Each structure stands twice: as structure tokens, then as C-alpha cells.
Amino acid sequence: AQTVTQSQPEMSVQEAETVTLSCTYDTSESDYYLFWYKQPPSRQMILVIRQEAYKQQNATENRFSVNFQKAAKSFSLKISDSQLGDAAMYFCAYNRGSTLGRLYFGRGTQLTVWP
Amino acid sequence: KAGVTQTPRYLIKTRGQQVTLSCSPISGHRSVSWYQQTPGQGLQFLFEYFSETQRNKGNFPGRFSGRQFSNSRSEMNVSTLELGDSALYLCASSLAGGDSNQPQHFGDGTRLSIL
Numbered sequence: 491a492q493t494v495t496q497s498q499p500e501m502s503v504q505e506a507e508t509v510t511l512s513c514t515y516d517t518s519e520s521d522y523y524l525f526w527y528k529q530p531p532s533r534q535m536i537l538v539i540r541q542e543a544y545k546q547q548n549a550t551e552n553r554f555s556v557n558f559q560k561a562a563k564s565f566s567l568k569i570s571d572s573q574l575g576d577a578a579m580y581f582c583a584y585n586r587g588s589t590l591g592r593l594y595f596g597r598g599t600q601l602t603v604w605p
Numbered sequence: 606k607a608g609v610t611q612t613p614r615y616l617i618k619t620r621g622q623q624v625t626l627s628c629s630p631i632s633g634h635r636s637v638s639w640y641q642q643t644p645g646q647g648l649q650f651l652f653e654y655f656s657e658t659q660r661n662k663g664n665f666p667g668r669f670s671g672r673q674f675s676n677s678r679s680e681m682n683v684s685t686l687e688l689g690d691s692a693l694y695l696c697a698s699s700l701a702g703g704d705s706n707q708p709q710h711f712g713d714g715t716r717l718s719i720l
Contacts, residue, residue: 534714
């Protein structure tokens, strides 16, 4: 069974500082994809960053980057220069190549950004 | 380009009733997935439709059903509502099913409350 674990229910960071959110996953698949989504109070789930399992290079999107450790099945999100607008619930998600329309989500990490 | 549109945003029903939720995907997207989000269970996959056919299904009872129309719009129906069906229902669309180059884009959700 596919499972995604986020061990930090809550995290906080000072504005302009860096924070790392943790995620581990369990799968026996070789073809899969990993995602980080953010969900602000407005409820809409917004894609932050994605990583293909076959790529060794870590994905980067502006201030957001991941540390993908395939052997350890770890996929952490680093947010640099944190901004007040980064405050949200962050979900780690996985889908496998054979069922691309189905995402498996972790329980989420609530990120608070302090001014 | 308009995003994923879900209607209604809020809905209040009583036990035993049935409800239909609607999702209009991004123009050109053919895959629509539905998720249930609750504080207790987190985000759980309901089903995915692609080209009017159910392609993937989660572990929900038969009271939960869906369909997709030729214009890719999708509806989700829940019959004989139970208190435990109170949740945020999220719809996501993608071009073909959410692979790394075609991630899922989410709507704002429908908040369903059962009295």
C-alpha cells in the first residue's frame, strides 16, 4: 500500500528565514511522482513543486526546493526567504505511473510565518 | 484561462437526503478526480473520470457515485447522507491524469454539512 507520512503537524518560521518540511513515503513502485501542495484558508489546493522519481536532480521553483532522497524514500520541502503569504497547510502527495489520476496525501503540516 | 470551478461552495443537508456536487474542469482537461477532506481522515481519493469513464476508484461505499459528461464536466452524487459525510469535497482536473507534466489543478471545493 502507498502511504505518505508527514511527521510535523505544525511548524513555524520567522519571516525571511528558511524552513524545511519533512515527508516520507512508502512504495514498491519504480515509476512515481511526488508533489507538494499548499492549502491556504481559502481552501484551494495549490501546486508548489513536483518531482519525478526517475530524475536525480532536485526540483526547484523560485524560493521552494526539495531534497529528494530516493533510497530513503524522503521528500522534504525547503522554503527560503519565508514570506507571510507562505502561511498555509502544506501537503506532501504521491502518485504512481499506473494510476496517475489518484493522489495519495500526507496528513499535512500547518506552517505559521511570524513577522 | 478559468480554473477549476466547483458549485456550490457551501451546502447544508440532513441525514438521509442525497446531494449532487458539480465540477467544471479547466478547458481542455479531460481527467477529473474527486477527493474528500475531513479533519479525521485527511484527504482521501474518491474516484477519477477520464473521457466519461471511471478510471480509478477509492475505498468508499456505493452511496458515493459520479459521472462525467462529454464536455468533461463532472458530477458527484452522495445518497442517503450520513453525519460522517460532512466534509470538504475537492475536485481536481488535469489534461490526462496528473503525471509530472500534467499535474492536477484543484478547485475551491464544496463544503458539505450534514445536520
